[in-house]
Structures are given as C-alpha cells and as structure tokens.
Amino acid sequence: MSAEALYIGIDLGTSGARAAVIDAAGTLHATAKSAMADHGGDHRDPQIWWAAVRSALAAALGMVEARAVRALAVDGTSGTMVGLGADGAVIGTGLMYNDPCPDPAILDAIARHAPPTSAAHGPTSGAARAVLLSRRGAVRMAHQADWIASRLCGAWVSDANNALKTGYDPVAARWPDWLAAAGVDLRTLPPVVEPGTVTGRVTPAAAAAFGLPPDCRVVAGTTDGCASFLATGAEAAGDGVTALGTTLTVKLLSDRPIFAPEYGIYSHRFLGRWLAGGASNSGGAALLAHFTAAQMADLSPRIDPDQDTGLDFYPLPAPGERFPIADPALPSRTIPRPADDARFLHALFEGIAGIEALAYRRLAELGAPALTSVRTVGGGAANPVWTRLRARRLGVAMPAPRSDEAAFGTALLALRGAA
Numbered sequence: 001m002s003a004e005a006l007y008i009g010i011d012l013g014t015s016g017a018r019a020a021v022i023d024a025a026g027t028l029h030a031t032a033k034s035a036m037a038d039h040g041g042d043h044r045d046p047q048i049w050w051a052a053v054r055s056a057l058a059a060a061l062g063m064v065e066a067r068a069v070r071a072l073a074v075d076g077t078s079g080t081m082v083g084l085g086a087d088g089a090v091i092g093t094g095l096m097y098n099d100p101c102p103d104p105a106i107l108d109a110i111a112r113h114a115p116p117t118s119a120a121h122g123p124t125s126g127a128a129r130a131v132l133l134s135r136r137g138a139v140r141m142a143h144q145a146d147w148i149a150s151r152l153c154g155a156w157v158s159d160a161n162n163a164l165k166t167g168y169d170p171v172a173a174r175w176p177d178w179l180a181a182a183g184v185d186l187r188t189l190p191p192v193v194e195p196g197t198v199t200g201r202v203t204p205a206a207a208a209a210f211g212l213p214p215d216c217r218v219v220a221g222t223t224d225g226c227a228s229f230l231a232t233g234a235e236a237a238g239d240g241v242t243a244l245g246t247t248l249t250v251k252l253l254s255d256r257p258i259f260a261p262e263y264g265i266y267s268h269r270f271l272g273r274w275l276a277g278g279a280s281n282s283g284g285a286a287l288l289a290h291f292t293a294a295q296m297a298d299l300s301p302r303i304d305p306d307q308d309t310g311l312d313f314y315p316l317p318a319p320g321e322r323f324p325i326a327d328p329a330l331p332s333r334t335i336p337r338p339a340d341d342a343r344f345l346h347a348l349f350e351g352i353a354g355i356e357a358l359a360y361r362r363l364a365e366l367g368a369p370a371l372t373s374v375r376t377v378g379g380g381a382a383n384p385v386w387t388r389l390r391a392r393r394l395g396v397a398m399p400a401p402r403s404d405e406a407a408f409g410t411a412l413l414a415l416r417g418a419a
C-alpha cells in the first residue's frame, strides 16, 4: 500500500525557519524549527536562511515518510530581497524587509513615477531595493521565499504576494512600466505567478538531500503575513485576522482590493480574492517598552476588561506610525501614567485595541466588506483579558485560529497547488 500523501510548508520568519507537514485533509503530521542564531546568526546572510531551512526541513522530514511528499511551498518575510550574479550566485547579503533605503534620490524617483496606490512607496520600498541590488552588480533579484524555493527546484520565479512591495501590479498581473522610469531594470525582476501555482519539481540534488521523491512539486509561495492568515482558517469575505506580535498587523479577506497608502493600506491578491490591510508600529514592542512579558502575565488578572480606564493612549515603541495612521513623526501617547501598574497596562491594552478597531474601521470606510469575525495570532493572542477587552471594542465573533503557524498556512498552499 502506498504511503499517505503529504504536503510541506516552509516558513522563513525574522528569527528562523519552520517546516510543517500536513496530509490531504490538512491534518498536521510534523513541525520543526531552526533558529538563524544556531547557524551563525547573521539574519541578512542568505546562506544562513538556507542553513536554517535545511535544518528545519530535514528535522520535519525525519518524523514522516519523506517519499510520500507530493508538494512543498515556501513563505518569507515580505519585501526581503537578494541580488544574484550572471552565474546565479548570491551577491552580498540580503536587504531585509525593514531596511530603509539609504539613498533619498531612489525614493524620490519612485515617489514621482509610482501611481499613488502602489505598495512600493515609502522608505522600505522593495522597488528601491531592486535599484540598490542592481548597483551592487546583480543581474537578477529574488525575494527571500523565491530564493529558498529556487534552492529546491532551480526555477527563478516569484509570486504576486512577495512581488507586491517591489512594485508588481496585482490588478493588471504584471510588472508595470513605471518601474523602468523610476530606475528599476525590468530584466532583473523575476517572472511572477499566483501563489499556489506549480512552478516545477524538486531538483535531483534536493530530492537526494532530503529523501524527497523526484516528482515532488514545488508550488509558488507567499509572504509570511499572508501565510499566517491562511493558517488561521479564515475563509469568508469579512473575516479578519489580527497578529499581535512585535507589531500589530491587520488583514481582512475582501472581494475587492483596497489601496490607500495615505493610511498605509495595501492589498494582496490571494486565492482569487484580496487580503486588505496593513501593519502598525504599535503592538508587543510598545508593551515591552513598559513591562516584561512576565509582568504582563502577573498584572493582567488584576484588569477588569469590562471596565474602561477613560485614558486615551496610542502606544508606540518610538515616534512614527504606518497604519491606520501613516505619519512618520506620530508620537507615542502613554501619559498620564497611572500610579497603579495594572491600570497602566489596562490603558496600554485599550490603546492598542483602539488602534486595531480603527484599522478595521478604515478598511470598511474604504469599501472593504463589513467585519464579521477576527481571529488572533501572535504572543498577545494568549492573553484572555486583552482578548475580552478587544472583543468589546470589535463587537464581532473571535473564533480560535485553526493554527497560528505561517508554515501550516504555506503547507495548505502546497496542498492546493498540488490538488
């Protein structure tokens, strides 16, 4: 009897790689992770990304029947890029998703030529990274997920989600002409397909290294943010997902795209629909500026989430906000600080809940479907007091996510692609 078919998702996050193995019913069979710090630690070095992926993938495959794997897909941090030479070898280190462009002239050119709705605007523009990589001598560039997938299947191809912040137009489904006018050499940009499209099969070398079957398919992946959304099980227009990690990100499944750079809002084309949303600088880092995780756990039971403090905070880890208010100078507002620490934490939770509610409101004002549910992932999701407080403000159902692992979402993408 042949072994049950399996599908693998590989997630490359900020600090390391994870792999998740599922079957055709979406049941999880194995997960494994590997920290970049265990491989030398330079999170900009693509060889470190690959070492972390290799180790997580090998560990996950060690727990299952590797020869039963039918397909795999990769997600990566959105906007992280690497330059490649004529021989396909990596040139230098990667440019990370949050590395600001050091040359204002590049950003000016993008600002002049990109349509106002493009996701390529701003100091961390992916299009600016493409120009910087060309200056380093790159003749091709790859997003982080594309490059990892290319290690496994040899193809140079990207997906519409990873390409979005580099300037890809997901509505027209092409690299737009304005990129050339802004200084990007279009020949250096990879071909782009929809996430979930089969892009090839594993190379003989990858099959041998990991014990995969030679006909194992490689499926175009996505960004870590979109993968996290898919993992939660949210699937209807109006379903929202909030990630309460270091930052606060909000995504809403929509039947139409919403682009509003003036509020930091962009939309990913995703499985025939749109994932509209953005990322706020508020979130866990703004909490850690005042309390440790242990202190938050100790203080939270003293907070009554059904009462309001009457304080109006906008907690940020440093001045500057991206979404739902885009203002690079927006100051953090956490005064007057109550003498009681539990009351202070209560007001911080309320402030972040207010930003989250404003984020969903903005999306609705701009034409997104009405919010019907919010699933939550990230470190803050485990705090029941905060969840209750948020539920009062959001006023919608807050179902538990099916999974909060981006790798699981990417495994679902591999499954869809192979079906």
Ligand SMILES: Nc1ncnc2c1ncn2[C@@H]1O[C@H](COP(=O)(O)OP(=O)(O)O)[C@@H](O)[C@H]1O
Binding pocket: 244, 245, 246, 247, 283, 284, 285, 287, 288, 293, 294, 296, 297, 300, 377, 378, 379, 380, 381, 383, 386
């Ligand atoms: N008890 C708690 N209540 C609320 N938030 C918490 C608690 N413990 C930790 N956090 C927050 O969780 C965040 C980490 O979440 P995580 O999803 O691991 O972040 P990352 O974005 O780095 O993956 C921290 O920034 C911290 O503020």
Ligand SMILES: O=C(CO)[C@H](O)[C@H](O)COP(=O)(O)O
Binding pocket: 013, 014, 076, 077, 078, 079, 097, 223, 224, 225, 226, 249, 279
């Ligand atoms: O900050 C990030 C790094 O973990 C994420 O990549 C980003 O917030 C998600 O972006 P996208 O909405 O394009 O998936």
